[in-house]
Amino acid sequence: MAERLAIVIKMTDEELMKAVHDGDHTAYKTLVNSHIKSVSRCAYRILRNRNDAADICQETFLRVWLHPEKWEPKKSKLATWLYKITYNLCVDQLRKYRKNRYVSDPQKEFEEILQSTDAEEIHSTIKHRRLNFALMMLPEDQRSALTLCHYSGFSNKEAAEIMSISVRALESSLARARRSLKKVLSDPSEINFDRGHSSNYLEKTNTEKSLL
Numbered sequence: 001m002a003e004r005l006a007i008v009i010k011m012t013d014e015e016l017m018k019a020v021h022d023g024d025h026t027a028y029k030t031l032v033n034s035h036i037k038s039v040s041r042c043a044y045r046i047l048r049n050r051n052d053a054a055d056i057c058q059e060t061f062l063r064v065w066l067h068p069e070k071w072e073p074k075k076s077k078l079a080t081w082l083y084k085i086t087y088n089l090c091v092d093q094l095r096k097y098r099k100n101r102y103v104s105d106p107q108k109e110f111e112e113i114l115q116s117t118d119a120e121e122i123h124s125t126i127k128h129r130r131l132n133f134a135l136m137m138l139p140e141d142q143r144s145a146l147t148l149c150h151y152s153g154f155s156n157k158e159a160a161e162i163m164s165i166s167v168r169a170l171e172s173s174l175a176r177a178r179r180s181l182k183k184v185l186s187d188p189s190e191i192n193f194d195r196g197h198s199s200n201y202l203e204k205t206n207t208e209k210s211l212l
Helices: 002-008 013-021 025-047 050-067 079-098 106-114 119-137 140-152 156-163 167-185 202-203
Strands: none
Touching: 013 025, 013 079, 013 106, 025 050, 025 079, 025 140, 050 079, 079 140, 079 156, 106 156, 119 167, 140 156, 140 167, 156 167
16 A cells, blocks of 8 residues: 555656546545645635535545546646536536525624724734625626636636636636725725625626626
């Protein structure tokens, strides 16, 4: 077992996938360990829910085990293929639960933060929470574009491939997302705590694909 592991950890992605196709559990475990953190982060940044992200991550790697032949190394890198699976699963999840993806009581969360006596801690935490709420407000395509390009390090071309859209459409989503985030982060009043989502600005600028 130890000898096999020593061999497997030196394999390329293509060699690992070939071994997985042959039913090699050691190769599969090595592949999962290499990619699970990045896939999990991607799923969480899109869904903003740790339990859902964990489920998506598990389903992604289950599909790898069941259908390793679907990866075409001449067409895309393994990471790109894994993210494409993850992205599609996340989109399905968002569509299924589109009305329930927001924090149930954000106002209560902020009140708890303000109970702290450390002014610097309050400022830092509120800034972080405000960013999270702003990200949750974004339509799925904009949040995914930011996740893939900004947080996961994919090029615009790679992210567009993952999302099955043109590079121009991806760049448009990125531009709209950045404008929306800048607006909300510069003006806290854009966050409507009573409804758990954005106020008029985001509702006007992100209409047809809003998660609301």
